[in-house]
Each structure stands twice: as C-alpha cells, then as structure tokens.
Amino acid sequence: MKETVHQRELINPEGTIVLPARGKIDADSCRPVALEGKTVALLWNAKTNGDLFLSRIGELLAEQVKDVEVIKLWEVDPATKRYGPAAFPAEIVNKVKALKPAMVIGSQGD
C-alpha cells in the first residue's frame, strides 16, 4: 500500500532549556586549581554504599594530594545525610560552609 506524502509544518516538542539564573560566578565559587593544603568535604546522600565510594575518594586524595584535609560530613554531622527536594536548606548549607571546604564532593543516586 502506498501512503500519502504530506508537506506540512511541524512543531518541535522539546522546548528550550532554561538554565537557573545564577548571575555572575565570583572567583571564590570557582573550582580550585590545586587542592594542596586545602579542605575537601565529602557529602553522602545516605544511599547504600555511597559512603564507601566517597571514603575511597578520600583515601585517594590523601594519598595523592599533599596536606589535603578530607572531612566526611556524615561523621561530623549526620544531619547532612539527606536527599530529595528539600535536602539542602540554608541551615545545612551554612553548616558545610562553616567548615570552609575548597571543594565539596557528593555522591548521588544509588
């Protein structure tokens, strides 16, 4: 059976991507170019084995980066073990910021 060929206009159903409005990124928010002598915080989302994954990253950092301080946030404050839409209220963010990490590494998913 021969189907009819149509000439038509179609609409792309994807829609555009809207990036979160972040404004200008200040220099302090940039990733550091070096971690020597700096603090790295590890943020676990409470999913099984995420702590093991992060702990291994911490071990590798300690082995390979001179004078790096690795903080396992879940050991410092179990309240940081969170996920979901309300995972990081200002209270939690401020707790992490107070430790002045140069970088926070999180484990997501499970």
Add this chain to the structure above:
Amino acid sequence: MAPESRPQVTEVPSQKPAYPAERFNYTGTIENANKLIFENGWSLGLPVIPPTPERVKATLKGTGRSPDEILWVIPPRNGALTVELLAVHAAMAGCKPEYMPLLITVMEAFSEESYDWMGAATTTGSEAPMVMVNGPIVKELGIAYSSGCLAGGYHANVSMGYAINLIGAVVGGSVASAQIDRSVLGSRANIIANFFGENEDANPWEPYHVEKDFKPTENVVTVMSGDLIPLQELHCRTGTEVLITISSYLSGGARCFGGGAFVGPGCSKSYFLMLSPERAAILAKDGWTKDAVRKYIVEHAKTPYGATSPKWCAIPKDFGPVTPETLVPVFGNPEEIEIVVAGGPGTHSAYVRGGHGSIVTKLIKK
C-alpha cells in the same frame, strides 16, 4: 594531581525564547513523521499525531491561559513547559482541547517541590505518576472511574496518561533508554500513567477531595508517584475479613514504622489504597469508617522484625526489645494511608506504594 579545570567567570549565555516553540517543514508520510519523531526522542515508542500548528492551535482553544506562560521548568533537563508546549504534547497524544485545564493543573501539581519530580523521574525504582480526578469534571470529560478504569478503551484516561509521560520524557528529559531515568526495570505506567477518576457514585464514605476540605462540586486532581500493586482477594464476607486480607498484603515490603531510617526528606511514606466499590460497601455496612480502617491497618499490618531490611526499619526507642520473631508494625501512623474507591463490580482492589515525594491535591481552575 589536583584537578586543573576552572570554569570561566562569565554570565549565563542568552537562550532561545521558550515561546513560540520552534517550527520546521517536513515532507513525508505519517509513518515517516513518526519515525522522525521517535528517532529525535520526541515519543516513547507508541505512535503520536504529528504536531502541526493548526492542531496545536485547536488544542489551545481549550484553555484561556496564555500560550507563552511557562508552567514549569521540568528537571532533569530543565525544559521549559509553556502552555503552548503542553498543547503540543496533548495534541500528539490525541487529547481533546477540553482536557487542557485538567492537564495544566496536573502539571502544576507535579511541579510542586513536595512532589519531588526530579527524584521520581530519575530514580532506580519503578515508580510512575498516578493521577486521580474528583468532581463533576470526571463525568464531563468521560474519565473512567468504574470497571477497568486503569485499563485501555477510555480515551480521556489513556490520552492524558500518555501526554503526561511524553512531557516528562521529552521536555523533562527523563528517558530510560537515554539512561537519564535510571529505573532498573521501569513500568508500563511510565508510558501511560495511571490516570482514573474516583468512583464517587459507589463511595459509601465522603469522596477523597471532600475529605481534603474541597466542596463536592469542585474539580480536584490528586497526584502521587508510586508503584501500583494489585490486591487480589475473592472470599471475604465481612469488613473484618477484608481488613485482615488488606493488612496481610500491606505487611510485605520488608519495611516497618513507615520505612524507618531509609525514609528521608525525599521519600514518601504514603500508601494509596484503592478499594473496589464492593469492598468499600462491605466495610461501610459493617460500620467501618475510613479512620477506623486506617487505625486497623496500622495495628494489624505487621511483619517479623527478622523479615525487615535494616535500612527500612528503625525501631523507636520506646518500642522495647525486639527479636527476629517480634512483630513490628509496617506503618508509623494512620496518616500514611489514604483511602479512595475506584473500579467497577468485583472484589479486587489495589494500592499505590509511594515512591518519592508527597501526594499533592489541587483545585482545577477552568
């Protein structure tokens, strides 16, 4: 070696406007148009009606909302869902223009932070959207609420259930085949969502939306993310027998006290019990209220502590000592159980076990 990457200090680049959606010319058969649509990731494998501007314009007649209004920026892709784009997907799924106000409300309900669309759309679990509708709109739109209301053959239920998932996948980007939706198995309800009306005619208690302080004449939509599990039973003759059976079914799942330690801020404790009209009638005839049903289930849905998962069971300190044989309650409190009446004649019921987020109930504005 420390990482060397450093993002540029810059402004976010300008983007294409969300409205109007991009148009393009296409020449070919309907079959080839569907092939193009599928290969671009714009459908889920089922055929769609190619979205022409004429068809979308006709669908937009079902709402007074401005087509350029952004209803929701859908994660994880952060795609902007305008009213126009919603009409595009409604048209692709075969929805009628008069479905638009309901579809808009459904999308607004999904967009609420407490629903946690991001978690539900990308989880390794098999959860899928569930939509229940209450009020006169159920009959006005022909939404199935009686026999086989979750099955095929009902245009409103199936087309809207399809449109919802098209939007989530195409605009929101949660596609299993692209490894964005990380679901281990997925669910057919990730293609056609579980979409039904409450059987208010056969409900011996007050309808769900009235229980939630809406007027009987108001049109209301309730959404949640979860897994629909059949609750099959044939032989109960009294309300107590029905409850014994239901409690036994709900005792599974290796969890206790509403999920225990595993249930964090992003995880639902809710169970949405969809009683068949016959079972609701037996319970009501024997004097059971919804609250009494919930209380009974909390007290009787128990499982041996040794059969629970350690991560899914946190025993409260005041519970006392436990052994593997100690029966522990599955639910922490009656508020974790919602009760509705759905389906047609027969004994079988079902329940939706909550996945991420919370149940959201919202008034439909025309």
